[in-house]
Structure formats: structure tokens, C-alpha cells
Amino acid sequence: MSRHPDTQVLRYTAFSADPEGGNPAGVVLDASGLDDATMLAVAAELGYSESAFLTGRGEPAGAGGQGAREYAIRYFSPKAEVPFCGHATVATALALAERDGPGDLVFHTPAGTVPVTVTREGAELRATLTSVEPDVMDIAPDDLAEALAALDWPAADLDPALPPRIAFAGARHLVLAAATRERLADLSYDFARLEALMRRLDLTTLQLVWRAAPDVFHVRDPFPVGGVVEDPATGAAAAAFGAYLRDRGLAPETAVLTLHQGEDMGRPGTLTVELRADDARVRVSGTGTRIGG
Secondary structure, eight states, X not given: OOOOTTOOOEEXXXXXXXXXXXXXXXXXXXXXXXXXXXXXXXXXXXXXXXXXXXXXXXXXXXXXXXXXXXXXXXXXXXXXXXXXXXXXXXXXXXXXXXXXXXXXXXXXXXXXXXXXXXXEETTEEEEEEEOOOOEEEOOOHHHHHHHHHXXXXXXXXXXXXXXXXEEXXXXXXXXXXXXXXXXXXXXXXXXXXXXXXXXXHTOSEEEEEEEEETTEEXXXXXXXXXXXXXXXXOHHHHHHHHHHHHHTTOSXXXXXXXXXXXXXXXXXXXXXXXXXXXXXXXXXXXXXEXXXX
């Protein structure tokens, strides 16, 4: 693979302080000299579900942006560019905080503007992203039937209290709720069939969930359109899921939710989702750490 000789590719995991947990992402803090083909090649060589590339740096936002540092950012899976990626955003924010110190950032993504705040909590850094304006929409019965067939999930295994919907908070995700933890744990799907449906519906992942408590969920995210079977910790889907819960009246207008993801892959991570009554956007936060020192 040819790349600009000065390109430095960092590796971070997001939503876990353990390098063996959470979701790993590639981070390139200066991708201004890279073309699309090279960014895609870097992402493919790393093999992570997504990698993030800072393609430009703006001046501090001033009074309106409270002096936040601004960056243009793009995201690539091993197969294609994606409009937004939560875990790679968190990873990039943590990398910048380690270099420049904690504080406020603004990322200009293909999906819209995403503010991120990084704070230090003891020895750990924590990043909190604020999603773009979310949306929740119905899924056609035939499309739902095809998704269940690709997953090999009987409709009877769904939790009727959390009806299927497509949710968006920077990227589109189909939310499907399992009635039992055992159903969620048993994930063996038709990769090509699910990928074809997801491409037709412009879905980034499926957000498969099981409700352990009113504010605690276990989640998994098949990601065949990105070239990987499963995403270990999915910030964009977490934001979309928060919007879904609020839209369906399944969470209070002001709430803090905990999502556990990656346990079934051996990469446990924790995502914190915050809903605010005075803001339609959704906040997702988590820790992270550099991989490989």
C-alpha cells in the first residue's frame, strides 16, 4: 500500500480503558495530504470497523463555539466511506486530548457538525460527543421480515415492548430488540443476505438490543456493509438508540442510559447515553486508550 511518507496512523480503542476491550479505530491526525483511495487503503490495511482521518483544521470557533478547536473529519471502513462513526470520533478526540490537552472540539463530519468535550477523570480521559439532530422512522413489514430471515431470528423472539424501527443520529440503524439475553448471544447470520438488505435501506448497522433494566441494555451491531461481521462498540448506533427510546416513550426526556457491548466478542465496552429534555440531540460518552503505547 502506498501512502504519504509522513502519514502517522495511531490506534486507539474507544469505550474501554483496556486496550483489549471496546472498539479499536485507526486515527490519522493529519490526513490533509491523503486522497480517498489512500484513506480507504489505510482503513483496509488496519482492518478495524472504521478509521478516522482529520483532513483539515479550522480556527477556534470563537464566542459562538466557546473557543472549541475545529476539525474536518472523515471515516472509512475497510470497504467504503461512512458518514459518521461514533467510536472513531471518540478515539480521535482522545488522541487530540493526549496531544493538546482536554477541552472542547468540533468535528465537521459528512453527516453534520458534532461537538465533543474531553475531560479528565482521575487517570482516564472521557469523551462526550453530541449527535446531529436524530430521526426515527418505520420499517416496512417486508423489509423487517427480510432482516429477521437474514438473522435467522423468529419474530416470536423479539421483545414486543421495543418495536422495530430505523433510527438515525448521523447514520441509519435498524433497531431490533431480543426478548432474551440468550437470543442476543446467539448471532450467526447470512452475511451476504443481510448486507444486500442494508445497502438497499442505507443502513450502517443493525442495533440488536436486550433490555436488562429500564436504563441498562446489552447491544450488538452486525456490520456486513463495512466488511466486518460485528462492530464491538458502536457510538453512532448508541446515539440512534437513545433517540429511538425517547421517540417511543421508552425512556424519560432526561435520562442516562448504560449500554454494554462487545461482551459476546470478548471485547467488553461501556457506552453512556444521555438524553436531555431541552435538546433533541443525543450525547454518547466513554473512555478509551491508545493501543500499543
